[in-house]
Amino acid sequence: MSRLKDTGFAYYDLKKQLQYEDLEKDLQQLTLAFDHLPIDEYAPHLNRYRRYARAIIMPKTYDIQWLPESTVNKKSYYEYFQGSFNPEYTGEYRRFPSLKKETMNNRLLEKIIRFDFKETFWMREDALMPFHAGVHFVKLQVDDEGEEAVSSPNNLHQDGEPFTFAHLIKRHNIQGGWNAISHPANRGKMPEDINKADMKASFYLEEPLESYGVYDPLVTHYVSKVKTGEKQGPGERCAILIDFQPTVIANPDEVRSMRGNTTEMVFV
Ligand SMILES: [Fe+2]
Numbered sequence: 001m002s003r004l005k006d007t008g009f010a011y012y013d014l015k016k017q018l019q020y021e022d023l024e025k026d027l028q029q030l031t032l033a034f035d036h037l038p039i040d041e042y043a044p045h046l047n048r049y050r051r052y053a054r055a056i057i058m059p060k061t062y063d064i065q066w067l068p069e070s071t072v073n074k075k076s077y078y079e080y081f082q083g084s085f086n087p088e089y090t091g092e093y094r095r096f097p098s099l100k101k102e103t104m105n106n107r108l109l110e111k112i113i114r115f116d117f118k119e120t121f122w123m124r125e126d127a128l129m130p131f132h133a134g135v136h137f138v139k140l141q142v143d144d145e146g147e148e149a150v151s152s153p154n155n156l157h158q159d160g161e162p163f164t165f166a167h168l169i170k171r172h173n174i175q176g177g178w179n180a181i182s183h184p185a186n187r188g189k190m191p192e193d194i195n196k197a198d199m200k201a202s203f204y205l206e207e208p209l210e211s212y213g214v215y216d217p218l219v220t221h222y223v224s225k226v227k228t229g230e231k232q233g234p235g236e237r238c239a240i241l242i243d244f245q246p247t248v249i250a251n252p253d254e255v256r257s258m259r260g261n262t263t264e265m266v267f268v
Pocket of ligand 1: 153157159
């Protein structure tokens with residue numbers, strides 16, 4: 001039985017489920033990767049910091065390979081097009097600073113990606129090609145009392161990608177960061193405005209590697225804003241978010257490389 005397949009939502013405690021000898025050592029390295037995350041340039045006022053990397057994962061063998069980064073002004077980035085093959089969406093270009101190589105080589109991260117992928121399920125037609133895994137390291141950080149860090153969108157929403165998994169790495173000196181899961185009909189609403197019976201799950205991720213996954217079409221999800229906790233000094237909530245999408249052969253009419261602009265085309 002798969003809870004994720006039955007209900008669109010599942011909770012996992014990966015510290016229990018992924019036990020191996022060097023787990024603590026590898027977890028410590030992943031935790032340190034959150035110490036110097038650059039600010040999210042697309043939302044600097046939200047007190048959000050992030051790095052990103054994209055990998056492909058092979059069906060059946062579960063081999064993982066990181067896609068190459070782009071270099072801009074000697075810094076590594078992963079470029080990102082929303083609706084990559086659709087010429088109507090050329091404005092939806094973003095780039096995120098890349099995860100560091102040592103993070104991409106971390107054995108625990110690889111185990112987490114593989115664990116998540118094995119939880120996913122697909123139509124046969126979508127499963128003929130490798131899958132795309134987008135790996136976000138996201139930190140919400142608040143330095144002073146009264147400051148807030150906000151996830152976006154700040155309501156019950158769907159991501160538009162088939163599967164997303166969230167893995168808590170660190171929760172320190174904060175209030176908030178409360179998760180809620182509901183039905184697609186409640187998309188765009190705040191959890192306090194829905195019927196209690198419509199709340200499929202609500203919880204805090206508190207310990208490192210406490211995790212959850214959603215199959216997007218069946219649920220909406222929400223995480224509440226974060227403020228500083230009881231102690232002096234800053235507070236933070238660090239999480240790894242992993243989403244999976246199929247890579248399917250595109251319709252030739254929608255492929256940019258079929259438009260014949262050879263001067264703009266490059267050897268890769
Ligand atoms: Fe989301």
